[in-house]
Amino acid sequence: MAQRRFAPLDTDGGDVPVLKGIVFDVDGTLWQGSGSSLPQHxxxxxxxxxxxxxxxxxxxxxxxxxxxxxxxxxxxxxxxxxxxxxxVKQVPQPGLVELMDYLNSKNVKRALCTRNFDGPVNHLIKSHLATHVFAPIITRDTPNIMPKPDPAGILHIARAWELEDASGLIMVGDSLDDMTAGHKAGAATVLLLNERNQDLKDHEHTDLCIERLDELINVLETGFCGTRERP
Structure with a gap:
């Protein structure tokens, strides 16, 4: 049993695995309803x-x-x-642009895996992240891929990045579907906390919790270390 770990960025890792990329949920993770930190439930x-x-x-x-x-x-x-x-009411989560600028500066691959359709996803990128690249983008309309909590979308992303599996990835989300999909895929998981998901802090599929997206910057700088023991 051991905690999920990744080496600090800009290091060769040594005996600690190197992060290969990050997969993000969209609604409630990258954006929220106007005037609220919550997804638009x-x-x-x-x-x-x-x-x-x-x-x-x-x-x-x-x-x-x-x-x-x-x-x-x-x-x-x-x-x-x-x-x-x-x-049209969506606004970026606090720390979104800061995190994405940081990841871009470190050449960290980023992908999206969401149960939304393409329209809201493209609107978010065009409005707030126009200079950033996310690929692949998995939506509920992506052919032949089951939606979360099925791990198919994350595994598809790993294959698109020419990885043997998803063990070198982090899944960032705000729901049980996100945590379960990441866990089943073999990725590490990060829960973005809000008023509705506090019960997921101690869920067996949650490796680490953050309250703002840009908290992930320090986590990656110092080396990702999950709080839960894994086989």
Whole structure:
């Protein structure tokens, strides 16, 4: 048993693994609702109300399970309309630009893995991160990839970066889906804390917690060390 570790950036690592890249969630991780540190959870209830499904039912799985192409298409249109209205209210999380500028200066690869569709993701990048490159970008519309908490998106990113596996990656997110997807993929996980996810601090899939994105700068400078023992 040992904690997940990565060597400080700009070192060869020695016996400690070297970080290969970072995967970020989007809603609630890179952006938040205007005037709040929280993701825009209200829109999920709007989606469920519009689709006629109860809380706890996974929206994406519900849509994919609808019996006809027309039903699926109509449901997707409803969800996208709600997301488009929400995206105009999105603001960057505190420390977002500082962290991304730092990672860019260190040539750290970055990718996105989100359950959003492309529109809000592209809006965030264009509005706040126009000089930054994220590749691959995995959304719920990426073909043949199951959404989080399935690890498929993170594993796809590892392959795109020509890595044997995801053990050299960090998954940064704000939800259990993010932590579970990262853990199942074999990546280290970082939870961005907010008022709604305090119970995930001690979850078995959470390696490290931060309160602001730019706290990750010091973590990477001094060497990532998770707080939980791993096999």
């Amino acid at each position: 209200y829109m999920f209830q709007e989606m469920r109300d519009a689709l006629g499904i109860e809380k706890g039912v996974d929206i994406i799985h519900h849509i994919r399970g609808l019996p006809t192409f027309t039903a699926r298409t109509d449901a997707i249109a409803i969800v996208r309309d709600i997301e488009r209205k929400a995206m």
